[in-house]
Each structure stands twice: as C-alpha cells, then as structure tokens.
Amino acid sequence: MNKTYVSYNNIVSSLGFNSDVVVENIHNEVSGLELIDNKNVLPEPFYSALINSEKLEEAFQKLHPKQEYTRLEKMMITSLSKVISTSNIELNDRVGLIISTTKGNIDALDENNLFQKERAYLSELGKQIKDFFNFKNEPILVSNACVSGVLAIAIAKRYIQQNMYDHVFIVGGDIVTEFILSGFNSFQALSSKPCKPYDKNRTGINIGEVAASTLVTNSDINLTKEAVEIIGESSCNDANHISGPSRTGEGLYRSMNSALTQANLTAQDIDYISAHGTATMFNDEMEAIAFNRLQLQDVPLNSLKGYFGHTLGASGLLETIVGMHSLYNNTLYASKGFETLGVSKPIHVIKKTTSKELKTFLKTASGFGGCNTAILFKKINPN
Secondary structure, rough: OOOOOEEEEEEEEOOOOOHHHHHHHHHOOOOOEEEEEOEEEEEOEEEEEEHHHHHHHHHHHOOOOOOOHHHHHHHHHHHHHHHHHHOOOOOOOOOEEEEEEEOOOOOOOOOOOOOHHHHHOHHHHHHHHHHHOOOOOOOOOEHHHHHHHHHHHHHHHHHHHHHOOOOOEEEEEOOOHHHHHHHHOOOOEEEEOOOOOOEEOOOOOOOOOOEEEEEEEEEOOOOOOOOOEEEEEEEEEEEOOOOOOOOOOOOHHHHHHHHHHHHOEEEHHOEEEEEEOOOOOHHHHHHHHHHHOOOOOOOOOOOOOOHHHHHHHHHHHHHHHHHHHHHHHOEEEOOOOOOOOOOOOOEEEOOEEOOOOOEEEEEEEEEEEEEEEEEEEEEOOOO
C-alpha cells in the first residue's frame, strides 16, 4: 500500500500568519487568548483568540481577489494560498481539495450581513475556495463536529491509498460569532478565564478562530523538513450522547487501539500525544480514562487550547501541524494553563517546554455526537 505523508502547512491565527511564527510563540509559551468585552456578542466579558482583522485584510489583498469574500473565506484562502504556492503542485485532476469546518459561513445568517443567506451553505463555501484556486475536482466538505480537522487528514490518506488522488490539499477553519458563543454558553461551558485543560481548577472552554492548511501526498520528493508519514488512523463513534462524551472513553479507546493496530505499534512506541483537551470536566475525564485503558498514562501529552482556545473544525488540523513541528524540533510544548491534575486517572501532562528526542506522535480528537478520531504520525527527517 502506498505511503502517505503530511507536508507543506500554514497556520493563520492570533499567534501569527505562518506555522514557524506560531510554533515559536508556542515554544515561548505565548498565548493568543485575550479578554474580549463586547456586549454585542455576549453580555459578560469572555476570553477568545481572534485573528486581527486589519492584518487579515492586508494579507488577503496581496492575493488580488476579484470579488467579495466572507471573513472565513479570507482566512482559509490566505492560509491555503501559501501551501499551494510553496508546494509547487499543479492543480490537475489528480489533486483533491478537502475543507473542514463545523459552522462554515454561519455569520451569513446574521442581521445586516453583506452576503446572501445562501452563503451559509457548506457547499457554497466549498465552491468559493475551489473557484478561487481553480481546483479541477469538486471539494469534499468534512463537518463532523470537533474531529473534522484531523478526520480530514485521515480521509485524504484513504483517497490517496485508493488511488483516487496523488495529492490532497486540506484547509480547515471556523470563526467566532455570537451564534457559536451563545451555543456554548447555553451549555454553561464557557470560561470567564483562560482555559486550563486537565487542571483541577479549570472552569470551562474558550472559543477561538483559526485557519490551517496542509498537503497530504503520496510523493516523498521535496517534502518539508517537518513532514511526517501517516502510519495509522481510525475513527469510532460511541453514540453516547448528542454533546456528552462516553463515561468510559469507549469511542476514543477504540479509535486509538485501531490506529495502533494499523501502525503495528504499542503504547510504548508513542513518544508524545497531542490530545483534545477542551478543559471541560467531562471531556478531560473521558480522555484520561481512555488513555489509561491503553496504558498511555505515562506518555507526555498536551492540549493546545490554552494558546488558541477551541478552534472547532480547525483544531485537529492546527494541532497536527504543531505536532509535526514538535517532532522535527524534538521539543515537547507545555500544555498552557495546567498546574494541578484534575482528572481521576493519572496522565502525564507537559508542564514546561522541554527538549526530547521524538519519533512518533498520536493526535486525538473527540466531538459532539460521540465522534472520535486518532492518527499516528512518524518523523521522516531525523535531525
């Protein structure tokens, strides 16, 4: 079976507009979360990681757009344009496009929005991205709650191994809107402080926005320095509850176990876990249980939510890219906000950014509706 690699990548976020800058900020434990006091969005102040609108517009205009685009489209196009240009891959019929998002252009439904309400359709978002770059094939939209970003990578790998494509570009993104914030606020899940994944003093999640892009390819030629090979992946839905995770971690356990089996690895072969870590009591506890069921409790892990907040459909893609750089840099990045363990099972949360020889990492994600995805990656370029 053909090998598949994740290579060229780009992040547009509150911590910078390219992956290297973003990772450097994470290395220095700089968070993009800020206190937002906007009563037009929420009655009470909240923490979020928002992309600077002026910087976004400046970067987007350099691409010479010929029409008007939504905020999310600008974010996605700005991120994806760099991946396409630096990879130097011709967009022919052997090249696919996958877009991951949970809400898409949800702000098109707001009052006084400049765009027609039809712009909120995910198919319309796909059309705008496809037409901007002139992709030959129709885009694939992945909208499966908060596993969307990492699931998109798994789907790209499967398309390539089934010989439908040689290369697949992926772009993921979600924006912060009143609709999204009010939804999580109705669950009483929003924190009025910076989030603290796995910490006993956590008070909930922060919602953030980001656009992230990468290339999944079957070619081992001209790969980037931080490129990784996909060596195992699996998804499982535990069908526990529309929003609550399984109390036994069943879906996450099964997806991780299947990915390990596919990769022919054991828990002892994993150097690092890039976990979901939303900083809600039920999610953090579920993950801890699942990791212990697979004897992964001693493997260093982090959540990046303390840097970006929960970026929904882009989170898994964003965190995979940071994980790739973590492997190449042989560096374990601190799980910002964590101080004291707040789950019932032991897990090894990274408190301080440290150097360590790394070869493999496991990316996990879990989301509403009981969906869970796990992917194993292996370093290609030793350094």
